[in-house]
Amino acid sequence: DIQMTQSPSSLSASVGDRVTITCQASQSVRKYLNWYQQKIGEAPEVLVHGATNLETGVPSRFSGSGFGTDFTLTITSLQPEDAATYYCQQYDNFPLTFGGGTKVEI
Amino acid sequence: QVHLQESGPGLVKPSETLYVSCTVSGGSISRYYWSWIRQPPGKGPEWIGFVYYTGTTNYNPAVEDRVSILIDAPKNQFSLRLASVTHADSAVYYCATGPVFGVGSEATWGQGTLVTVSS
Helix, strand or coil, X not given: CCCEEEECCEEECCCCCCEEEEEEECCCCCCCEEEXXXXXXXXXXXXXXXXXXXXXXXXXXXXXXXXXXXXXXXXXXXXXXXXXXXXXXXXXXXXXXXXCCEEEEC | XXXXXXXXXXXXXXXXXXXXXXXXXCCCCCCCEEEEEEECCCCCCEEEEEEECCCCEEECCCCCCCEEEEEEHHHCEEEXXXXXXXXXXXXXXXEEEECCCCCCCXXXXXXXXXXXXXX
């Protein structure tokens, strides 16, 4: 299985801050990487697919970058509603695997 | 817009078989992938497997010997069967559908159903 390692596991930032979350795959997943946001009591929602493509309806302050084994999710100006846990997930190989999550506190 | 609703037992005893169903409304089950994902309390999600609308399946090797995912097209439902459950199978179980293995871009998820394995 491909292991997905996220860092940090949690962070605290202020409204307006730039936040960066990283995800490292144990082997190349090419561009096949999704980022999700999960709020308490809700299902995960995709923010970014194909490593860099913003899902329709997702605010432009979110962006994804990377290829191969190293990926980044950036929030350029943190908003109160961005308080959530963020997960990366690879879909280049089966089984599909998720990272351990990064909890973002405002 | 397709809507998914899980239905599960809530509580299952160790060694028993878990059945969870997902009712599809607002769209046809005759397209895309239909996936199950679970999330133990306080942990990240784990992909269990999917059934393609043609009936083709793909399962996570971690549960492959205990799991089956089936489509019931006339009822517009699909289901998860997990045998010989242990406490490690306690989780929120989500059903999901979409064009890319049922997760990711354009995917729709259900709200999830909590299943606890306990005697």
